[in-house]
Every structure is written in structure tokens, then in C-alpha cells.
Amino acid sequence: MKTIVVYRSKKGYTESYAKEIGKQLDADVYELGQLSTLMLKNYDMIIFGGGIYSDKINGIDDFINLTGKALDKRILIFGVGMSPVFNEYIEKLYKINIEKKFSQDAKFFFFRGGVHMDRLTTIERKVLLAFLKVTEIFQESYTDVTTNSKPSDDVLDFSTPEYADALIQYVQGNG
Numbered sequence: 001m002k003t004i005v006v007y008r009s010k011k012g013y014t015e016s017y018a019k020e021i022g023k024q025l026d027a028d029v030y031e032l033g034q035l036s037t038l039m040l041k042n043y044d045m046i047i048f049g050g051g052i053y054s055d056k057i058n059g060i061d062d063f064i065n066l067t068g069k070a071l072d073k074r075i076l077i078f079g080v081g082m083s084p085v086f087n088e089y090i091e092k093l094y095k096i097n098i099e100k101k102f103s104q105d106a107k108f109f110f111f112r113g114g115v116h117m118d119r120l121t122t123i124e125r126k127v128l129l130a131f132l133k134v135t136e137i138f139q140e141s142y143t144d145v146t147t148n149s150k151p152s153d154d155v156l157d158f159s160t161p162e163y164a165d166a167l168i169q170y171v172q173g174n175g
């Protein structure tokens with residue numbers, strides 16, 4: 001089965017996962033902007049990953065536009081976010097981003113990502129802090145969140161290549 005991995009990543013976390021998956025599955029890896037409908041004819045399976053921003057998988061609409069009619073392809077999606085892994089949130093992401101949007105079945109995986117607080121714009125920081133407040137990350141690792149103060153070298157990184165194992169094993173088991 002010939003597989004392509006496509007990603008959209010703002011800060012590099014999704015890109016790292018995409019490259020890891022590409023390496024493990026011996027698949028081609030492309031940034032979403034490089035992809036054309038024509039290119040897809042060479043592949044049987046398309047894996048798309050995007051960072052999650054305010055519950056939306058970055059790039060998913062462009063990806064759907066490119067692949068919506070590719071009915072003969074198998075589609076897998078992964079989202080990369082800061083949320084802890086819990087089913088209610090993963091189901092919510094599926095409903096918002098994937099359910100009823102694809103003509104074919106699209107399986108969804110969630111991996112944890114990260115962020116360099118000091119590299120965010122003021123608006124990004126506000127949006128992210130609001131999100132973190134409603135998750136357990138707030139207690140878990142960023143106790144200073146209520147003051148909005150930010151040590152300049154503060155990195156929150158929950159990513160680990162092991163998250164990608166579930167997707168890789170799924171593909172290998174369903175090839």
C-alpha cells in the first residue's frame with residue numbers, strides 16, 4: 001500500500017510527528033501547500049496531521065477540498081494539541097473537524113504537542129492560556145498561568161514519538 005503523509009504545522013510539533021510516521025511507514029511526507037489533487041493518484045492511503053488551534057485542526061478544510069472526492073483512498077487524520085488525552089475531548093475534535101465532512105471513513109488520532117511560551121504572540125498566548133485554564137495542564141505544569149507572567153525560556157512540551165505508535169500500528173495492521 002503506497003502511503004503519503006501530509007501535514008500543516010505552525011511550531012514544528014506536527015511536522016516532527018509527520019516525519020516520524022513517514023519514516024516508520026516508509027511513506028512520502030509533504031507540507032499541505034505542496035500537495036495537489038493530481039499527486040494523490042499515486043497513493044492508496046493519505047495520512048493528514050495538523051496542529052489544533054481553538055479546537056480546529058489546522059489545514060483540515062484545505063485538506064478536505066483536495067481529497068473530498070478521492071473516494072478510492074483511505075484517509076487517516078491526526079491532530080496535535082496540548083490537551084491531556086481524554087476521550088471526551090477527542091470525540092469533540094472528531095465532531096468539529098471530521099464527522100460528516102468526508103465521503104469516506106476517516107479514522108482520527110490525537111497526539112500531544114507543545115509550545116514555547118516565549119515564541120507566541122500576545123494574542124496566541126491569551127488564547128492558549130484560556131484553553132489551558134480549562135484543562136488539567138493548568139495544575140500539571142504551568143502553575144503561573146493565572147498571573148500571565150511568563151519565564152522567557154518556558155517550554156511546555158508533551159510530545160513524544162510514542163504517541164505516533166498507535167497510528168503506525170493501525171496502518172501496519174490494516175495494510
Ligand SMILES: Cc1cc2nc3c(=O)[nH]c(=O)nc-3n(C[C@H](O)[C@H](O)[C@H](O)COP(=O)(O)O)c2cc1C
Nearest residue numbers: 009010011012013014051054055081082083113114
Ligand atoms: C493560540 C493557540 C491555541 C491553541 N488551541 C488549542 C486547542 O484548542 N486544543 C489543544 O489541544 N491545543 C491547543 N493549542 C496547542 C497547540 O495545538 C500545540 O502547541 C501544538 O503542538 C501545535 O502544533 P504545531 O506546532 O504543529 O502547529 C493551542 C496553541 C495556541 C498557540
